[in-house]
Amino acid sequence: MPTSVLIAGCGKLGSPLALTLAHQGYEVHALCRSPRELPGVTLHYHDLSQPLTATLPATDFVFYMLAPTERTEAGYRTVYVQALQHLLAALPRPPQRLFFISSTSVYGQDQGEWVDENSPTHPGSFSGRILLEAEAMARQSTFPATILRLSGIYGAGRNHLLEQVRQGICHPAEPPYYSNRIHQDDAVAAMVHMLQVCKQGKALADCYLLTDSTPAPLHEVCQWLATQLQVCVMETAALRSRGGSKRCCNTRLIETGYAFHYPDYREGYLSLL
DSSP states (O other): OOOEEEEEOOSTTHHHHHHHHHHTTOEEEEEESSOOOOTTEEEEEOOTTSOOOSOOOOOSEEEEOOOOSSOSHHHHHIIIIIHHHHHHHHOSSOOSEEEEEEEGGGOOOOSSEEEOTTSOOOOSSHHHHHHHHHHHHHHTSSSOEEEEEEOEEEBTTBOHHHHHHHTTEEOOSSSOOEEOEEEHHHHHHHHHHHHHHHHTTOOOOSEEEEOOSOOEEHHHHHHHHHHHHTOOOOEEOOOOOTTOSEEEOOHHHHHTTOOOSSOSHHHHHHHHO
16 A cells, blocks of 8 residues: 555645655645646645535645745634644544644744754744744644744745846845745655655654755845846845744754755756756
């Protein structure tokens, strides 16, 4: 029998994860709100903001990776707290492990500090606070859970920074504002890797940072992109991300044996350019 996986949330990240696992021979079920084309994946349609009435498949692993449709406190609470409660209540049997996709926005550090899985989490935003609440709910379930905190995702269809630089906009050099990112391909590959590590019977920690190996000042990234695009930067603007100025450490992920396809922003953006 192939290993079975339920992916709750098939958006920009969940869809490629579902397709990758199906291609590798997993039995993949995906829970989504609207129809889509995912060859080899069994689709189940439901809006998790409401309790489930249909029976979910019993699977070995679950990935929870819903994203809010609106960036409001109510929108975040619906997706990360209420919807998670509905999913956990509807699972027909305990999975071997739940992977909860979270964000490095749970850290409140904003002065270029290094952070890892053991760093204090005191977010200043409602999004970070609600994510921490959902992380605690996942950890308190009756089966093992691992939190995967992703930094800023870029890649195909995620070209916001590229488009800003094309328009000649660059983040100011001072004060330095550290940014963290992970290429979408690495985000998906790292999730597959964590699943494989678990399948092999190796111990997993309860939390991992999924971020590349090179935190960098946003000004530096913009200037490098401008050089590659051969554009002249005409304007500076505070392009601060929701994550705050910090440097995220991926040592724990690397120690599991994961090897990045794009360990820094240069290699990652060159693949897009």
